[in-house]
Amino acid sequence: MAGSGGSLSRSGLRGREAELEELRTLIASVARTGSGALTLIRGEPGIGKTTLLLEAVATAREAGFSAGLGKADELHHIVPLSSLAACVLHGDDPLLSGDTFADLARHHDRRIWLVERLAEAIEVRAGSVPVLIALDDVQWADPLSLFALKQLPARLRTSPVLWMLTGRQGPPGPAEEIVAAAGGELPAVTVPLGPLSGAAIGQLAGDTLGAAVDERVRELLDGAGGNPFLAVEMLAGLRTADASGESVPPGLVVGVRGRLRSLRPEALRFLQVGAVLGRRFGFEDAAALHGRPSATLIGTLEEVVRAGLLDDDGDQLVFRHDLLRQAVYVDIPPSARKSLHRQAAHRLVATGHQPIDAVSHILRSAQPGDEEAVALLRRAADDVLPVTPGLAADLMTRALELVPATRPLRFDVGEQAIMCLTRAGRNREALSTGDRLLAGRPPLEAIGRLQAALGGTLWNLDLAEELRRRAETALAVGGAAPEVEARLAALRALALSRSHDLGGAREAGENALGAAIAIGDREAHVLSLFGLGEIALNAGENAVALARFTALSAVDSAFLPEEIVAYQHLDDYESGERLLQRAADDAGSSREAMLLWAQAQQHLGLGRLDDAEADFVTMERLEDDVQVPVQQVNARVIRSRIALLRGDRDAARLHLAAARERLAAKPNPGNTAAVRFLEAILAEDDGDIGLAVDKIRQVQREGPFMRWRLLRTWVDSAVRMALRGADHGLAEDLAAQAEAHAERNPAVPTATGVAAQALGLLKNDLALLERSVELLEASPRPLVRAAACADLGKALLAAGRKQQAVAVLTQAHAAFAASGAHAGAARVRRDLEPAGGASRRAASRQRPVQGWEALTASEKKVARLIAEGHTNRSAADLLVVSPHTVNTHLTSVFRKLSVNSRVQLANMVTALRDD
Known part of the structure; x- marks a missing residue:
C-alpha cells in the first residue's frame, strides 16, 4: 500500500506477521510437494487483503514461482473472462500470450472446452515451474471467470499450482463457492483478516508521520476501528489539514474530502469522471467524458497522481484503492452520476467496444421506456448467450423490465428473454415469463412466436402433452409468419413422439420437415429432424432413427452424439468409433457431456465396464458444472447395473438412491421406467421376486415407446424375473416385445439374437437358445453374448449335455471376466463347478481397493x-x-x-x- 507523501510500501503488513507466515508455508508446501492448493484471504474493505496478497506474490516469485496477478473490477464484473485475463496475461512472464488467450476467447461459446484449454496451458507451465494465480477482489469476478475458478483448482490439483484469492467479508458469495467446489480435492486454507491491534496502528502512524504520535492522533485513529487503509487515509488527511491549518474529522469520506480540497476544481471533476468509469480507466475515455482534449488535461492528471489518488501504469489510470474511488463516487450528485454513466456507455460503443463492456453503465442509467438501453442489453445478451447463458438471461430479464406493457416491443424482448432463460436452464422462470406475456393479449403474430419460443422450455420440463396442446392452439389461431408456423408444426410432431399414435406422429413430422425445407428455416428443419429421430427410436426403428440423426448432425453438428448412439443401436460400433474420433479432433466441439454419454455407451456396449464407468462419472460432473442434468438418471441406473455386474452391491444401492433423487427433479416417463427397472433388478438381488416382478409390470405400463428404448438389450433379465415370479403372461409380453423389435431391425444381430434368447427362456427351448448364441456371434456386445451363453449352458446341463454345457459356460465365464463383470463370472462358475468345468483357481480375482x-x-x-x-x-x-x-x-x-x-x-x- 502506497501512501501520499510518505513511504507506506509495507505499512499494510504491520500486525500481519502470522498471516504472512501462513501464506509462506503454503507457498513452500506447493513447491515442495508438487501438488495444488487454494487459499482465500477474507476481510472487510481496506483491512489489508491486497497488500498481503502482493507480498505473498512477491514471496512466491522469489521462490521461483511463475506468478499471475489480477484484480476483478466492479464495473467489469459481467465481461466474460475479464477477471482471469487479468491473471494470466499480465506481468513480465505472463502465463499465456495475448495471441493464445485471444485464440481461446474465440471459442468462449463452449465453457467446458475453454476451461480445459486454460487448464492445459497452466498445466504445461506448471510442468517446468510452480505456478501462482492470484486474483484480488474475487467478489467482482465475471461469471465465466467464476465458472472457470470453480473447475480449475480441482482439475489442476495434481500440478504445483497455487490459487490465491481475496474476498470481502460478508454473506457467502463467489469466494466461498470456489472454495466449496474444490471440496476435498486439494488443500484449501482461509486466512481471515481482522482489525489491527492498537500497537500495529501506532506503527502505521509512525510510518506516515515520521514522528511521535500524540494524543490527538491516537483519538483520530480510534475512529479507524483497526482498519489500516482508513487509518492511513485519516493520517494523510491529517497531514494535509496540518499544512492548511484545518482540522479533519474522522471518517473516510470526510478524510478524502479533506485531501480533495487541495485539488483544483478541474482536477476534482476529472477524478469524478474517472470514478464513474471504474477503478481502472483510460485517459482518453476520461478526457472524452470530461469534454476536454486530452492534451489540455496532462497537468490535471499530474496533479491527482501527485496527490496519491491515482496511479498511472502506462496503459491505464488506477484509483489507488477501491474505497478511494467509492468515496469520490458517492460525492457525485445522483442525477449527474446517471448522466455520466450514459455518456460512458455511448463512448464505449462509439469507440468499438463490445456491447457487454457498456452494460454496467447502462444498468446504472436506464429508465423505464429507454429503448436505447433495451437495444444495447439485447445485443449484449446475444453476444454472451453461448458462453454465459445465465448472464444473458439476467440481461434480458432487465431489458424486459424496461419495456412498458403497452409497447409492442415488449413481445419481441419477451421472446428473446424466454429463449435466454431456457438456455440457462431456468425453465420455470421462462414459462412464467411467457405466460405473463401471453396474458397481455399480444397480436396473433406474437402469440405464435411466443408459443414457439416456449417449445424448448416445455420439452425440457417434460411437458410433452402441454407442448402439443399449445402448438396446436397456436396453429389453429393462425396469423403467425410461415417460419413460425413451421416451427410450431415441428414442435407438435416432437410432442407427439411421446404419444401412443407414433404413426400419426411420423406423418406430422414428415409434414413439418417438408414445410421447413420449403421455406428454408433452419430452426424448423432441426426441430423436425430431431422429432422424427425421436419418433423412430420410440417405434424401435433403429435404421430410420440413424437416417434422421445423420441428416440432423449434417445440419447441426451439435447433434453428433445422437448419430453416434444411433449407430450403436445398429451394432455398428466401428462407425461410432469413427465419429467419436472425429469429435475428439474437432477443437471446441460442443455438447461435451452428451459426447461423453455417447462414448460411455460405446464402452459399455463393447464390454469395457471400467471405461464406461469413468465416462459416466465424468459426464455427470460436466452436467453438474453447467447445471443441465439431461442424462443423470440413466447414467446412475447404468452405473448401478455395472456395480452389480462387478459384485459391488453397496455401490449399486448408492447409485439407486442417487437415481431416485435425480428422478424427483426430472420425472419423465423414460427416467421413471429406468428407475423402476433398476428397482426390479435390485429387488431380485435381494431375493424379493414379487417386488421385482411388480416393478417390471410398472415399466411395461410407462408407455409403449419405453419397450424399445429401455429393454433393448436387457429384456432377458426381465423375462427371467417374470418366469421366477410365475408371471407367464408378463414373460410372454416381454418375449413378444423382443420379437417385435427384431422384426423392426432384422439386420441387427443383437436384436435378433436377444429375441431368440427371450423366446427360448419363455419356452425353455434349447434349440432357440442355441439359435440365440449363433445369432449373437455376429454381435459386437460381449456381455450380451455372455448372458446368452450362460442361459444356453444351464439349459444344456439340464438336458444332460454336460460336455457341450462346459464349453459354452467356459466361454461365458471368460467374457464376463474379461469385461470385469466379476459377479456374472461367479454365477457362471457356480454352474461350471458341479459339472467339473472349473476349479477354484479359475475364479476371476477381484481387484483390491488400494495399490x-x-x-x-x-x-x-x-x-x-x-x-x-x-x-x-x-x-x-x-x-x-x-x-x-x-x-x-x-x-x-x-x-x-x-x-x-x-x-x-x-x-x-x-x-x-x-x-
Whole structure:
C-alpha cells in the first residue's frame, strides 16, 4: 500500500506477521510437494487483503514461482473472462500470450472446452515451474471467470499450482463457492483478516508521520476501528489539514474530502469522471467524458497522481484503492452520476467496444421506456448467450423490465428473454415469463412466436402433452409468419413422439420437415429432424432413427452424439468409433457431456465396464458444472447395473438412491421406467421376486415407446424375473416385445439374437437358445453374448449335455471376466463347478481397493503416460478419449495410490518398473 507523501510500501503488513507466515508455508508446501492448493484471504474493505496478497506474490516469485496477478473490477464484473485475463496475461512472464488467450476467447461459446484449454496451458507451465494465480477482489469476478475458478483448482490439483484469492467479508458469495467446489480435492486454507491491534496502528502512524504520535492522533485513529487503509487515509488527511491549518474529522469520506480540497476544481471533476468509469480507466475515455482534449488535461492528471489518488501504469489510470474511488463516487450528485454513466456507455460503443463492456453503465442509467438501453442489453445478451447463458438471461430479464406493457416491443424482448432463460436452464422462470406475456393479449403474430419460443422450455420440463396442446392452439389461431408456423408444426410432431399414435406422429413430422425445407428455416428443419429421430427410436426403428440423426448432425453438428448412439443401436460400433474420433479432433466441439454419454455407451456396449464407468462419472460432473442434468438418471441406473455386474452391491444401492433423487427433479416417463427397472433388478438381488416382478409390470405400463428404448438389450433379465415370479403372461409380453423389435431391425444381430434368447427362456427351448448364441456371434456386445451363453449352458446341463454345457459356460465365464463383470463370472462358475468345468483357481480375482493392482487397465495407461510427463490433453490424444475422462482416471489413480502430485506418481511408477 502506497501512501501520499510518505513511504507506506509495507505499512499494510504491520500486525500481519502470522498471516504472512501462513501464506509462506503454503507457498513452500506447493513447491515442495508438487501438488495444488487454494487459499482465500477474507476481510472487510481496506483491512489489508491486497497488500498481503502482493507480498505473498512477491514471496512466491522469489521462490521461483511463475506468478499471475489480477484484480476483478466492479464495473467489469459481467465481461466474460475479464477477471482471469487479468491473471494470466499480465506481468513480465505472463502465463499465456495475448495471441493464445485471444485464440481461446474465440471459442468462449463452449465453457467446458475453454476451461480445459486454460487448464492445459497452466498445466504445461506448471510442468517446468510452480505456478501462482492470484486474483484480488474475487467478489467482482465475471461469471465465466467464476465458472472457470470453480473447475480449475480441482482439475489442476495434481500440478504445483497455487490459487490465491481475496474476498470481502460478508454473506457467502463467489469466494466461498470456489472454495466449496474444490471440496476435498486439494488443500484449501482461509486466512481471515481482522482489525489491527492498537500497537500495529501506532506503527502505521509512525510510518506516515515520521514522528511521535500524540494524543490527538491516537483519538483520530480510534475512529479507524483497526482498519489500516482508513487509518492511513485519516493520517494523510491529517497531514494535509496540518499544512492548511484545518482540522479533519474522522471518517473516510470526510478524510478524502479533506485531501480533495487541495485539488483544483478541474482536477476534482476529472477524478469524478474517472470514478464513474471504474477503478481502472483510460485517459482518453476520461478526457472524452470530461469534454476536454486530452492534451489540455496532462497537468490535471499530474496533479491527482501527485496527490496519491491515482496511479498511472502506462496503459491505464488506477484509483489507488477501491474505497478511494467509492468515496469520490458517492460525492457525485445522483442525477449527474446517471448522466455520466450514459455518456460512458455511448463512448464505449462509439469507440468499438463490445456491447457487454457498456452494460454496467447502462444498468446504472436506464429508465423505464429507454429503448436505447433495451437495444444495447439485447445485443449484449446475444453476444454472451453461448458462453454465459445465465448472464444473458439476467440481461434480458432487465431489458424486459424496461419495456412498458403497452409497447409492442415488449413481445419481441419477451421472446428473446424466454429463449435466454431456457438456455440457462431456468425453465420455470421462462414459462412464467411467457405466460405473463401471453396474458397481455399480444397480436396473433406474437402469440405464435411466443408459443414457439416456449417449445424448448416445455420439452425440457417434460411437458410433452402441454407442448402439443399449445402448438396446436397456436396453429389453429393462425396469423403467425410461415417460419413460425413451421416451427410450431415441428414442435407438435416432437410432442407427439411421446404419444401412443407414433404413426400419426411420423406423418406430422414428415409434414413439418417438408414445410421447413420449403421455406428454408433452419430452426424448423432441426426441430423436425430431431422429432422424427425421436419418433423412430420410440417405434424401435433403429435404421430410420440413424437416417434422421445423420441428416440432423449434417445440419447441426451439435447433434453428433445422437448419430453416434444411433449407430450403436445398429451394432455398428466401428462407425461410432469413427465419429467419436472425429469429435475428439474437432477443437471446441460442443455438447461435451452428451459426447461423453455417447462414448460411455460405446464402452459399455463393447464390454469395457471400467471405461464406461469413468465416462459416466465424468459426464455427470460436466452436467453438474453447467447445471443441465439431461442424462443423470440413466447414467446412475447404468452405473448401478455395472456395480452389480462387478459384485459391488453397496455401490449399486448408492447409485439407486442417487437415481431416485435425480428422478424427483426430472420425472419423465423414460427416467421413471429406468428407475423402476433398476428397482426390479435390485429387488431380485435381494431375493424379493414379487417386488421385482411388480416393478417390471410398472415399466411395461410407462408407455409403449419405453419397450424399445429401455429393454433393448436387457429384456432377458426381465423375462427371467417374470418366469421366477410365475408371471407367464408378463414373460410372454416381454418375449413378444423382443420379437417385435427384431422384426423392426432384422439386420441387427443383437436384436435378433436377444429375441431368440427371450423366446427360448419363455419356452425353455434349447434349440432357440442355441439359435440365440449363433445369432449373437455376429454381435459386437460381449456381455450380451455372455448372458446368452450362460442361459444356453444351464439349459444344456439340464438336458444332460454336460460336455457341450462346459464349453459354452467356459466361454461365458471368460467374457464376463474379461469385461470385469466379476459377479456374472461367479454365477457362471457356480454352474461350471458341479459339472467339473472349473476349479477354484479359475475364479476371476477381484481387484483390491488400494495399490497399483487396484487400478483398472485404463487407469494404469493414464498413470504411465502422466508419469512420463504427458499432460491430460496429450494423454487423451494418445488414448483417443476426452481429456475430461483422463482427469477422472487420474483422480481415481491418485486416490488408489495415495499420492498427491504428478511427481509422486512418477516416482512410484519408476519404482515399480525398477522392481
